[in-house]
Amino acid sequence: xxxxxxxxxxxxxxxxxxxxxxxxxxxxxxxxxxxxxxxxxxxxxxxxxxxxxxxxxxxxxxxxxxxxxxxxxxxxxxxxxxxxxxxxxxxxxxxxxxxxxxxxxxxxxxxxxxxxxxxxxxxxxxxxxxxxxxxxxxxxxxxxxxxxxxxxxxxxxxxxxxxxxxxxxxxxxxxxxxxxxxxxxxxxxxxxxxxxxxxxxxxxxxx
Amino acid sequence: xxxxxxxxxxxxxxxxxxxxxxxxxxxxxxxxxxxxxxxxxxxxxxxxxxxxxxxxxxxxxxxxxxxxxxxxxxxxxxxxxxxxxxxxxxxxxxxxxxxxxxxxxxxxxxxxxxxxxxxxxxxxxxxxxxxxxxxxxxxxxxxxxxxxxxxxxxxxxxxxxxxxxxxxxxxxxxxxxxxxxxxxxxxxxxxxxxxxxxxxxxxxxxxxxxxxxxxxxxxxxxxxxxxxxxxxxxxxxxxxxxxxxxxxxxxxxxxxxxxxxxxxxxxxxxxxxxxxxxxxxxxxxxxxxxxxxxxxxxxxxxxxxxxxxxxxxxxxxxxxxxxxxxxxxxxxxxxxxxxxxxxxxxxxxxxxxxxxxxxxxxxxxxxxxxxxxxxxxxxxxxxxxxxxxxxxxxxxxxxxxxxxxxxxxxxxxxxxxxxxxxxxxxxxxxxxxxxxxxxxxxxxxxxxxxxxxxxxxxxxxxxxxxxxxxxxxxxxxxxxxxxxxxxxxxxxxxxxxxxxxxxxxxxxxxxxxxxxxxxxxxxxxxxxxxxxxxxxxxxx
Numbered sequence: 001x002x003x004x005x006x007x008x009x010x011x012x013x014x015x016x017x018x019x020x021x022x023x024x025x026x027x028x029x030x031x032x033x034x035x036x037x038x039x040x041x042x043x044x045x046x047x048x049x050x051x052x053x054x055x056x057x058x059x060x061x062x063x064x065x066x067x068x069x070x071x072x073x074x075x076x077x078x079x080x081x082x083x084x085x086x087x088x089x090x091x092x093x094x095x096x097x098x099x100x101x102x103x104x105x106x107x108x109x110x111x112x113x114x115x116x117x118x119x120x121x122x123x124x125x126x127x128x129x130x131x132x133x134x135x136x137x138x139x140x141x142x143x144x145x146x147x148x149x150x151x152x153x154x155x156x157x158x159x160x161x162x163x164x165x166x167x168x169x170x171x172x173x174x175x176x177x178x179x180x181x182x183x184x185x186x187x188x189x190x191x192x193x194x195x196x197x198x199x200x201x202x203x204x205x206x207x
Numbered sequence: 208x209x210x211x212x213x214x215x216x217x218x219x220x221x222x223x224x225x226x227x228x229x230x231x232x233x234x235x236x237x238x239x240x241x242x243x244x245x246x247x248x249x250x251x252x253x254x255x256x257x258x259x260x261x262x263x264x265x266x267x268x269x270x271x272x273x274x275x276x277x278x279x280x281x282x283x284x285x286x287x288x289x290x291x292x293x294x295x296x297x298x299x300x301x302x303x304x305x306x307x308x309x310x311x312x313x314x315x316x317x318x319x320x321x322x323x324x325x326x327x328x329x330x331x332x333x334x335x336x337x338x339x340x341x342x343x344x345x346x347x348x349x350x351x352x353x354x355x356x357x358x359x360x361x362x363x364x365x366x367x368x369x370x371x372x373x374x375x376x377x378x379x380x381x382x383x384x385x386x387x388x389x390x391x392x393x394x395x396x397x398x399x400x401x402x403x404x405x406x407x408x409x410x411x412x413x414x415x416x417x418x419x420x421x422x423x424x425x426x427x428x429x430x431x432x433x434x435x436x437x438x439x440x441x442x443x444x445x446x447x448x449x450x451x452x453x454x455x456x457x458x459x460x461x462x463x464x465x466x467x468x469x470x471x472x473x474x475x476x477x478x479x480x481x482x483x484x485x486x487x488x489x490x491x492x493x494x495x496x497x498x499x500x501x502x503x504x505x506x507x508x509x510x511x512x513x514x515x516x517x518x519x520x521x522x523x524x525x526x527x528x529x530x531x532x533x534x535x536x537x538x539x540x541x542x543x544x545x546x547x548x549x550x551x552x553x554x555x556x557x558x559x560x561x562x563x564x565x566x567x568x569x570x571x572x573x574x575x576x577x578x579x580x581x582x583x584x585x586x587x588x589x590x591x592x593x594x595x596x597x598x599x600x601x602x603x604x605x606x607x608x609x610x611x612x613x614x615x616x617x618x619x620x621x622x623x624x625x626x627x628x629x630x631x632x633x634x635x636x637x638x639x640x641x642x643x644x645x646x647x648x649x650x651x652x653x654x655x656x657x658x659x660x661x662x663x664x665x666x667x668x669x670x671x672x673x674x675x676x677x678x679x680x681x682x683x684x685x686x687x688x689x690x691x692x693x694x695x696x697x698x699x700x701x702x703x704x705x706x707x708x709x710x711x712x713x714x715x716x717x718x719x720x721x722x723x724x725x726x727x728x729x730x731x732x733x734x735x736x737x738x739x740x741x742x743x744x745x746x747x
Contacts, residue, residue: 049260138734138735149737
């Protein structure tokens with residue numbers, strides 16, 4: 001699994017996969033499980049030629065501590081949901097409420113249909129290596145709405161031998177999949193002071 | 208890098224590449240077209256133009272008339288910038304047309320769609336389109352006649368071989384049986400080959416010359432008709448050769464009969480119904496029993512007419528002993544097949560298929576009573592050498608033969624409409640006098656779909672959603688997408704408006720080609736929660 005992170009860091013393929021797509025997607029497509037991570041949702045085009053004036057995203061189960069980047073040009077709104085039972089994070093702090101949906105809107109600053117728009121937030125990812133997170137998103141346009149909400153019926157897991165087949169089945173069955181993010185096991189903890197390492201441990205391979 | 212790491216990296220690189228190609232969805236969108244969608248032209252266009260939002264590579268662009276036939280003798284299409292042009296070699300007659308296309312963008316994802324237009328008359332004038340729709344099934348009669356000959360010849364050829372194997376007949380009857388088998392294996396071989404071309408022409412709903420086009424033959428060959436011929440043709444040749452010998456080899460006779468029976472198992476509703484292996488076995492038993500019974504009739508009639516009463520009686524008794532077993536198997540296997548196909552008592556009377564099946568069962572009942580009469584009374588009297596019995600018996604067997612032919616015709620008629628099993632696949636169905644209704648459900652969302660009149664032309668699609676308790680279910684939005692896979696038509700999409708909570712209706716005039724249309728229903732329980740339901744609707 002360590003190798004996976006390394007290999008992917010070395011290969012821009014994963015990013016390529018996302019950037020070539022014609023539907024909303026999130027970056028990174030591979031992220032270390034359990035990290036607090038910056039996430040970018042990219043909206044590559046409008047609805048059949050119509051400009052986008054509202055973008056909505058649903059935060060998947062298990063993703064907490066969401067904070068949304070400030071935007072001068074777009075109004076940001078968050079919708080909360082209860083976390084029951086509450087989950088306990090560091091120092092015994094309890095999370096009882098978390099962000100369920102984020103929406104960015106501003107009819108004045110519409111996103112032209114042929115330009116890519118970026119919408120950023122930060123969140124703590126679940127510590128579940130192998131899980132695939134799906135961020136369902138909607139683009140509300142001047143005319144019509146594009147829905148990128150298609151998810152697999154059964155959760156996908158990188159460790160499942162059928163992972164690639166199942167993923168392909170999902171992607172070939174729909175032209176409007178929800179943006180996905182694959183959680184991988186991190187090489188080391190997120191914060192350097194939590195590393196148990198020693199100076200002589202080799203650096204991650206980067207070829 | 209260690210070996211394991213290298214492997215992992217290569218694996219990941221491969222996966223990554225797969226993702227690159229697979230996830231690269233293009234969203235090529237048709238922006239405009241000429242003729243414009245839903246437009247009515249005074250004169251035929253000389254060229255079709257499709258304008259996309261990006262550069263596309265066409266897989267196909269074709270103009271279909273209301274029967275689904277390609278029209279306008281299209282020349283090679285060409286791509287200029289974001290436009291695809293399809294020049295037409297001939298002008299289009301007045302009528303309604305669909306431009307069906309499938310294009311691929313730089314990102315390799317194929318997108319299909321359609322544009323509806325009419326020349327010289329309003330779009331989808333229901334009357335004329337319905338008439339034209341009837342022409343599309345012009346291949347039905349030839350297909351049915353050929354299939355009838357195929358069934359009869361198949362049963363008689365295989366049956367003759369089986370009888371040779373299990374009965375010990377006097378020499379003149381063996382000759383009768385051999386010539387019956389030889390003639391029928393010739394007919395069988397011919398009809399098996401013809402079935403491929405006729406079936407292909409029917410699938411393409413082509414005109415009279417379609418039979419002579421290689422497309423019809425390649426389509427037919429690629430269907431189960433092809434695999435059927437692959438088994439049946441060698442089977443019929445083996446039987447023809449084997450039955451030509453003075454003493455046919457038992458091995459060749461069994462092999463030939465087996466191949467011929469097998470050729471019926473790879474095609475058709477009954478033998479391919481799930482569980483396939485079991486149904487194939489049941490159908491095989493049914494076919495063997497039919498073949499045995501049917502093929503015996505002509506030789507038995509000959510026996511009664513030409514042999515001395517005692518000899519004929521002995522032959523009849525020899526046959527009857529085995530026929531009891533065959534009839535038992537025939538009835539049991541027939542009941543299993545009927546039940547799997549029809550699945551409810553009500554369907555016997557409520558569906559076309561059920562009614563035809565009842566008709567066939569009625570014919571079988573008459574034939575059986577005649578057979579019982581022959582066995583119980585006439586055979587006994589023949590042995591007791593009653594005068595005139597031979598004539599009566601010969602006539603009675605002749606009647607049985609004719610009834611058998613009628614049963615074969617009924618069996619062919621069963622292959623024409625879709626059985627309720629196929630209609631039931633999406634969850635339940637009733638065939639209303641006008642229109643078509645069906646249901647589907649997916650994780651707590653149920654929908655009933657009503658299509659009126661379910662004929663070519665303008666149709667209303669009515670969707671009613673309900674929850675697990677049967678209560679009307681309000682949804683945030685509903686979209687439908689229609690496609691007709693047999694004509695490569697797709698991309699007919701609509702967003703619904705709720706008439707009242709949970710009820711949506713759509714008016715469409717894109718359903719101009721008869722066939723099994725597929726409707727995908729995207730039901731949004733809320734904006735982020737979409738359930739996909741699918742139904743198939745036959746449009747006449």
